[in-house]
Amino acid sequence: MKPIAHIFATAATIAFATTVLVAPARAQNEAPDALVKRISADVIETVKADKDIQAGNRNRIMELVNSKILPHVDAEKMTAQAAGRFWRQATPEQQKRLSEEFRTLLVYTYSGALSQIKNETIEFKPMRADAGATDVEVRSQVNVARGEPITLNYRLAKGAQGWKIYDINVLGAWLVETYKGTFAAEINKSGVDGLIAKLAERNKQLANKPLKAPK
Numbered sequence: 001m002k003p004i005a006h007i008f009a010t011a012a013t014i015a016f017a018t019t020v021l022v023a024p025a026r027a028q029n030e031a032p033d034a035l036v037k038r039i040s041a042d043v044i045e046t047v048k049a050d051k052d053i054q055a056g057n058r059n060r061i062m063e064l065v066n067s068k069i070l071p072h073v074d075a076e077k078m079t080a081q082a083a084g085r086f087w088r089q090a091t092p093e094q095q096k097r098l099s100e101e102f103r104t105l106l107v108y109t110y111s112g113a114l115s116q117i118k119n120e121t122i123e124f125k126p127m128r129a130d131a132g133a134t135d136v137e138v139r140s141q142v143n144v145a146r147g148e149p150i151t152l153n154y155r156l157a158k159g160a161q162g163w164k165i166y167d168i169n170v171l172g173a174w175l176v177e178t179y180k181g182t183f184a185a186e187i188n189k190s191g192v193d194g195l196i197a198k199l200a201e202r203n204k205q206l207a208n209k210p211l212k213a214p215k
Helices: 003-017 022-029 031-048 056-074 075-084 087-089 092-116 173-205
Strands: 121-124 137-142 150-159 163-170
Touching: 031 121, 031 137, 056 163, 075 087, 075 092, 075 163, 075 173, 087 173, 092 137, 092 173, 163 173
Parallel strands: none
Antiparallel strands: 121 137, 137 150, 150 163
16 A cells, blocks of 8 residues: 555544444434544554454454444445536436445455554544534544644534444545546546446455555
8 A cells, every 4th residue: 555545544444433333323312523532442442452353354354344334434425426416317226336336445445444553543623513513524633653643534414324424534635525536537438337337347356355464
């Protein structure tokens, strides 16, 4: 992994990981910043203590991502925003397939970064949101053992199932925005089906790529 990509993936993984151990019923009634603050330390310590994750065990990491992280991510909303106006032009079946492939891509992206978590801690900033808001931004920074702190902000929206993450900002770059250009270019070139095929191809490549623990 290149340094910037490594930082983005690791910080983003920590952000996702900070939302994973709360009971669904409680999550629906808990403020987004309170939810993240309450469980972040426990989750990070869990990852640090899991020898299988530290060793890069693919099955263990994939299980953690699928069962604990993605249920708290609105993959469809994230996909729709990344696809922009093309999302509205896609058929329901194309939307479904595109969401599934993008969700799978996220699984592989953050699975690869989970084993990188070592001595990071998170410091949260005061949340600024109006009472009753259903779309908020939680700001924080990741403190690393070496180097400057990494600015980390993420957006959450509240729906029937409670708060869910739908975008992350690391080092000033929003995740959705980073995919918008790629998605638009591929759709303009070969249509929505072409983008779906491209994502599917990338996911197959990642599925065959071993996860390596850091040296």
